[in-house]
Amino acid sequence: MIIENLKLALASIKANKMRSFLTMLGIIIGISSVIAIMTVGNSLTKAEEESMSSMGANNIMVGVYTESDTAGEMPTFKEETMQGLVKAYGKRISAIGIDSQVGTGTARSQVSNDGKTTSVTVDGVNSGYFKANNVTTIKGSTFAKGAYENGTNVAIISDLFAEAIFGSVDKAMGQTVEINVDNNYTTYTVVGAYKFENNGTMGTKKSTVFYIPLKTAQNQLHSTDVYGFTAVAKNSDDSSALSADIMSYLQKILNPDNDEDIVIYADSLQSYIEEASKMLGQITIAIAMIAGIALLVGGIGVMNIMTVSITERTREIGTRKALGAENYQIMLQFVTEAIILCLLGGIIGVALGVSLGLLASSGLGYPGTVSMTSVLGSVGFSMAVGLFFGYAPARKAAKMNPIDALRYE
Amino acid sequence: MQIINGNRTIKSPSVIHAENIIKTYNQGTENELEILHGINLDIKRGEFVSIVGQSGSGKSTLMNILGLLDRPTSGSYFMNGQDMNAAPDKALARIRNKSIGFVFQNYNLIARTNGISNVELPMLYAGLSPRARKERAIELLHMVGMENRMDHTPDELSGGQKQRVAIARAMANDPDVILADEPTGALDSKTGHMVMDIFHRLHEEEKKTIILITHSNELAAETSRIIHIKDGEIVPA
Numbered sequence A: 001m002i003i004e005n006l007k008l009a010l011a012s013i014k015a016n017k018m019r020s021f022l023t024m025l026g027i028i029i030g031i032s033s034v035i036a037i038m039t040v041g042n043s044l045t046k047a048e049e050e051s052m053s054s055m056g057a058n059n060i061m062v063g064v065y066t067e068s069d070t071a072g073e074m075p076t077f078k079e080e081t082m083q084g085l086v087k088a089y090g091k092r093i094s095a096i097g098i099d100s101q102v103g104t105g106t107a108r109s110q111v112s113n114d115g116k117t118t119s120v121t122v123d124g125v126n127s128g129y130f131k132a133n134n135v136t137t138i139k140g141s142t143f144a145k146g147a148y149e150n151g152t153n154v155a156i157i158s159d160l161f162a163e164a165i166f167g168s169v170d171k172a173m174g175q176t177v178e179i180n181v182d183n184n185y186t187t188y189t190v191v192g193a194y195k196f197e198n199n200g201t202m203g204t205k206k207s208t209v210f211y212i213p214l215k216t217a218q219n220q221l222h223s224t225d226v227y228g229f230t231a232v233a234k235n236s237d238d239s240s241a242l243s244a245d246i247m248s249y250l251q252k253i254l255n256p257d258n259d260e261d262i263v264i265y266a267d268s269l270q271s272y273i274e275e276a277s278k279m280l281g282q283i284t285i286a287i288a289m290i291a292g293i294a295l296l297v298g299g300i301g302v303m304n305i306m307t308v309s310i311t312e313r314t315r316e317i318g319t320r321k322a323l324g325a326e327n328y329q330i331m332l333q334f335v336t337e338a339i340i341l342c343l344l345g346g347i348i349g350v351a352l353g354v355s356l357g358l359l360a361s362s363g364l365g366y367p368g369t370v371s372m373t374s375v376l377g378s379v380g381f382s383m384a385v386g387l388f389f390g391y392a393p394a395r396k397a398a399k400m401n402p403i404d405a406l407r408y409e
Numbered sequence B: 001m002q003i004i005n006g007n008r009t010i011k012s013p014s015v016i017h018a019e020n021i022i023k024t025y026n027q028g029t030e031n032e033l034e035i036l037h038g039i040n041l042d043i044k045r046g047e048f049v050s051i052v053g054q055s056g057s058g059k060s061t062l063m064n065i066l067g068l069l070d071r072p073t074s075g076s077y078f079m080n081g082q083d084m085n086a087a088p089d090k091a092l093a094r095i096r097n098k099s100i101g102f103v104f105q106n107y108n109l110i111a112r113t114n115g116i117s118n119v120e121l122p123m124l125y126a127g128l129s130p131r132a133r134k135e136r137a138i139e140l141l142h143m144v145g146m147e148n149r150m151d152h153t154p155d156e157l158s159g160g161q162k163q164r165v166a167i168a169r170a171m172a173n174d175p176d177v178i179l180a181d182e183p184t185g186a187l188d189s190k191t192g193h194m195v196m197d198i199f200h201r202l203h204e205e206e207k208k209t210i211i212l213i214t215h216s217n218e219l220a221a222e223t224s225r226i227i228h229i230k231d232g233e234i235v236p237a
Helices: A002-015 A017-055 A079-092 A145-150 A159-166 A214-221 A236-254 A269-312 A314-322 A327-364 A372-398 A402-407 B059-066 B089-099 B115-126 B130-143 B159-170 B189-205
Strands: A059-066 A093-097 A099-109 A117-125 A137-140 A154-158 A176-181 A184-194 A209-213 A228-233 A262-268 B002-004 B009-011 B014-025 B033-044 B048-052 B074-079 B100-103 B177-181 B209-214 B225-230 B233-235
Touching (some): A017 A372, A059 A236, A059 A269, A099 A159, A117 A214, A209 A214, A236 A262, A269 A327, B014 B209, B033 B209, B048 B189, B089 B100, B089 B115, B115 B130, B159 B189, B189 B209
Parallel strands (some): B048 B209, B177 B209
Antiparallel strands (some): A059 A262, A093 A228, A099 A176
16 A cells, blocks of 8 residues: 555646646755855854864863053963963873973084085964874883973974974984074974974974973073963863863962953854854854755645645545545545655755765865765655645545546536 | 344345335435435346336436445335345445445546556455456456456456446455446447457356346346336336
């Protein structure tokens, strides 16, 4: 019975191709817009989440700045402040990363002296920086404790830098590099190398970053001022709470008078992600509502065409009843037809939406990710639309008086 | 004949037994119109009966009632001894399916559906398996000489061919009675004779009870009994 109804439905849809297509259009537009937006949103979220987690989802960016130009009064993170912070929240923090950029300059080898140079950003970092920023050495090691304490001229370079200047990472170890920043020449001994990773839009270009100990940088800058650092939460679930705690702690220490000009922030990437997906969720709801209206209009179209189709086939219904069809059998036939009509519309809509979504995602420069939930949900929903809007016309057909139906011209 | 009251069944050799059937349209309104004024009818198993009357005589109304497509306003109607007045609509649908085979003047084949599927339809509603349906449909189409065109849809068939498919469909569930309403009305006389020949064969070879509704005395003369109906009443010839 079900197979026969499916055959009948398909035959009826095929017999009126243009009309069926126009009827499906509302469903197609509704479903395809939902799927397209969902696909773009999904791709965007996934790409952002991946890029953020490569930065460290547990990271909390802490900083301070002033709203007005009252320079000099701006607080900085002093040694004792940092120690106090570690004392208060040390158990929930796995690392604190501080960096202080010396500047951008030109680097060249002192040994080969073949004139090869490359541009680098010289960045003084503390011991926690490497962990906080997911930088791992592939050769040599991070700085020794003494290097941090004494501010020695040692450096960790990227693999790309090593290949450009020394030919390979292995050859670079122990070599001396001369860096020229604003005509201040400094030489450093290479003690380690890290793997360059291009992590897309969010990451800094680590290929050009030339790491030196924080103290070394501070000596060159003649300043120990720290305006910002990265704290890494031990537990990612805690990062939102920890960022709030760090902010209120620093507010108390650095800005006890609650000067409105001074802004202290502690933002966790987790909270960025949460914020972003919340926004995306709101956009999705808005789109879903618009699509819902499109589907409502589409559904009314289906109801309309089913009513027309049933009127046209009144004699057929009469004949079926004369041949012994019970009301539920007639009802089932037309409900099936409405559901199949909507299902076809839904499938076309999904195909169209996925293509549009993937096209838009690649246009925005993200790898496309199709949400299977939304695909299955849409197909299911389109069937529900068919059931809902096909019910009333099918009921009308089922309740027809057989003689009146047979006599219908 | 013995009628058992209360039990709503009668012991009778009749396939159809109608008593004092009255059909009134628009009852209780200004346009109240009595079409049938008390019809008494008894059709025995294996009879080939014709009901003859002019248009407007009430023969179509009578056929609708006999075919369980409509109910009488009053009177009793027994089919195979069962009281049809007492049967709910659902039961009437089942009896139409199993016990009655309709043949209409305008064929009423399902459009866009091929001959074999049309013949299968009553068996589909009866709940037969696809295989059983197909076997029986082929057998019936063979009987009416349509086995070579069973894949054709109605719009690919001539009037006579359509009516032959319709007769095969009427026979699908081996009904107790075939109700043929002006089955040759839309056909030329040669094709009409061919269709009548099929009815004769069904009557003689299959021992079918056939009720032929017609306005043509010539066609009626071919049947074993003629019932004349005029102005809603059965009249002597």
